[in-house]
Amino acid sequence: MDPTVRATTSRRLLRGTSRPQTRPHLREDDGVSLADERLPMVKPVPLQTSSSRLSAVWLGTRSPHEGDQDVARAVRNVFPRQPAAARINREHHLLITDTIAQRGITQILDLGCGYPANGQPGAADPLLSQNTHEVVQRRWHAASVTYVDNDPDVVNARRTEIAATASQTRTRTLLADITNTVDLLEQLTRDVAVTRDRPIAVLAHDVFPWIPDNDAIRRCVASLREWLPPGSALSVTHATADMTPTWIQRLTGVYAEAGLSFRPRGRGFTTDLFGDWEDLYGGPVRVIPTARHQPGHHESKAPDFHSAGYAGVAIKPST
DSSP states (O other), X not given: OOHHHXXXXXXXXXXXXXXXXXXXXXXXXXXXXOOXXXXXXXXXXXXXXXXXXXXXXXXXOOOSOHHHHHHHHHHHHXXXXXXXHHHHHHHHHHHHHHHHHHTTOOXXXXXXXXXXXXXXXXXXXXXXXXXXXXXXXXXXXXXXXXEEESOHXXXXXXXXXXXXXXXXXXXXXXXXXXXXXXXXXXXXXXXXOOXXXXXXXXXXXXXXXXXXXXXXHHHHHHHHHHHSOTTOEEEEEEEOSSSOHHHHHHHHHHHHHXXXXXXXXXXXXXXXXXXXXXXXXXXXXXXEEHHHHSTTOTTTTSOGGGTXXXXXXXXXXXX
């Protein structure tokens, strides 16, 4: 697709989307609801600072927990651009989700989904206050979206939000550790959350930096690439120290003091995750600063260090 066309289309997110040009991968029985009201709440864990709550803070939500506010202040002191980098990543998430939906992929796995974007007190930006299922199902009402997170509080918040506002949609939330790929795939199969007879899009946005084990990430992604059917998409964003090594080193230290493992990685690591897949737009996979990946991004002309991360999207070949 021509970059100018992509830029114009992506700006429709605030106004609603146009009629897609690609036939969706839907089946006749896709009107069956998979809404989360059928899934029980999970047992919460003792409160401590979490990457999910901090991510919500960066997007404009004020956490009621004093510990989160203390960590957020410490982060801003060493890396003032953290909120801006988070907003860049979130806008990319919404833009690439819409782009994937335009291609007719109607099954989405949102790994490390975090808290619901809308309905949170203090959320300021209407563009960023959208959820994955809202973007996808605006184009394809019968599309299915499965949120996955390992934080019970996130899962409960997602299930509550979906049951209250989207009971007729094919949307659900699973509690799973994505590094335990066997368990994740068993849940997906058992709950009929997705079907492998048509393409699936996996969104892994700002999730791998919070996993310290390189090999665990490689095994997870390799298993997903093997399991996914041809035509599926894999979208990854990953924090990096390549643009601002001193700031990111200090940031990593602040997170460590808060009990959070944060590991930025270089472009090569992210590129290798795609294996032999091709870029969404053809040719070798482009892994570039997040704000520059989609032409319609509001920060597409910003200096690379504003992103503080890389983005790449690839498609599984048919052979």
